[in-house]
Amino acid sequence: MGAGVGKMFGIDKIFGGLLDSIGLGALKPLVNVAFDFATGNVPGVLQDLTSLMSNFANGSLTNNVASRPPLPETFNSQDNEYRAAADDQPATSANACARRQDNGDLSSNRVGQLFKLLGEVFNSKDPSEMMTKLSDLFKLVSENAQNRQTIQNARTNVQFFGGSSTITA
Amino acid sequence: MNNQNTSSIKTSPVWLKAATNPRSPRARLGVTAKEFREMGRIGGMYYNRGDLGKARTVFEGLVAMDPESSDAHAALGALFTRTLENDLALLHLSRAIELDDEQIAAYVNRAEVRLRQQQGEAAVADLKRAIELDPQQKNAAANRARAMVMGIHDALEAKSVM
Numbered sequence: 001m002g003a004g005v006g007k008m009f010g011i012d013k014i015f016g017g018l019l020d021s022i023g024l025g026a027l028k029p030l031v032n033v034a035f036d037f038a039t040g041n042v043p044g045v046l047q048d049l050t051s052l053m054s055n056f057a058n059g060s061l062t063n064n065v066a067s068r069p070p071l072p073e074t075f076n077s078q079d080n081e082y083r084a085a086a087d088d089q090p091a092t093s094a095n096a097c098a099r100r101q102d103n104g105d106l107s108s109n110r111v112g113q114l115f116k117l118l119g120e121v122f123n124s125k126d127p128s129e130m131m132t133k134l135s136d137l138f139k140l141v142s143e144n145a146q147n148r149q150t151i152q153n154a155r156t157n158v159q160f161f162g163g164s165s166t167i168t169a
Numbered sequence: 170m171n172n173q174n175t176s177s178i179k180t181s182p183v184w185l186k187a188a189t190n191p192r193s194p195r196a197r198l199g200v201t202a203k204e205f206r207e208m209g210r211i212g213g214m215y216y217n218r219g220d221l222g223k224a225r226t227v228f229e230g231l232v233a234m235d236p237e238s239s240d241a242h243a244a245l246g247a248l249f250t251r252t253l254e255n256d257l258a259l260l261h262l263s264r265a266i267e268l269d270d271e272q273i274a275a276y277v278n279r280a281e282v283r284l285r286q287q288q289g290e291a292a293v294a295d296l297k298r299a300i301e302l303d304p305q306q307k308n309a310a311a312n313r314a315r316a317m318v319m320g321i322h323d324a325l326e327a328k329s330v331m
Contacts, residue, residue: 075209137230
């Protein structure tokens with residue numbers, strides 16, 4: 001392995017570019033203290049690992065690598081809040097607008113229900129920290145739903161006026 | 170920054186324990202799996218935008234709502250990894266893995282924290298597990314693990330040459 005893994009995969013000076021770009025540039029000084037060469041085991045383990053990556057090409061590295069500590073896939077929302085709901089729907093362009101309008105179950109009304117339930121289901125014996133955390137969560141979700149509705153209303157207005165101008169033209 | 174919120178380490182298990190007894194708040198509130206996931210994605214949106222305060226509010230709320238959710242713990246652990254709160258990160262990432270031993274993101278983030286804590290061999294074990302769980306090399310988190318392995322190897326090699 002004298003050529004180094006970076007060179008093996010055609011990626012020279014790996015710390016100079018790629019790892020910096022995915023927020024791991026600080027790894028190098030840590031590595032130097034994290035491994036004990038006296039045991040001699042870790043480099044061997046690493047060598048085993050590289051065999052698991054035999055086809056890991058440069059393209060995979062630059063195109064599909066988490067650029068920050070990754071979230072679980074189910075919570076990943078790379079683009080915006082609409083993608084989450086869209087992912088659960090059939091991929092047809094015809095109902096794209098409707099999909100945005102009917103964005104999952106977390107409408108303002110539903111969040112309002114949850115708030116109400118929170119007050120009814122839990123009483124003063126429940127830990128206040130938990131209540132605070134749930135209350136804060138619902139406030140944020142509610143804020144998000146309202147923002148979504150505002151954006152949707154703006155979109156609808158744009159479509160309405162856009163449609164009018166098309167007709168008058 | 171590492172010890173920014175160490176007081177929460179002491180308090181977290183208390184409310185986690187209380188929240189699980191007798192039924193999780195999620196069950197008592199009737200929050201569906203889809204709603205739970207959607208809330209998680211709202212947190213993910215804040216996280217990806219860099220609004221970590223709001224992301225933390227969401228992820229902490231989800232852990233409080235369902236302390237048995239591996240995803241919620243993994244997300245909160247990712248956030249603490251990002252904010253360099255190592256002890257809190259380890260707490261939630263390890264719990265996420267206990268609840269779901271195929272939680273790739275949690276392994277990758279725990280490896281990063283363990284590297285910071287100079288636990289090289291434990292870090293490599295987590296990276297190995299993450300890589301093995303994604304043989305198709307399609308998972309961005311597992312690919313981060315691959316990039317880390319390459320980086321670690323090159324760093325070690327550079328050191329041995331010196």
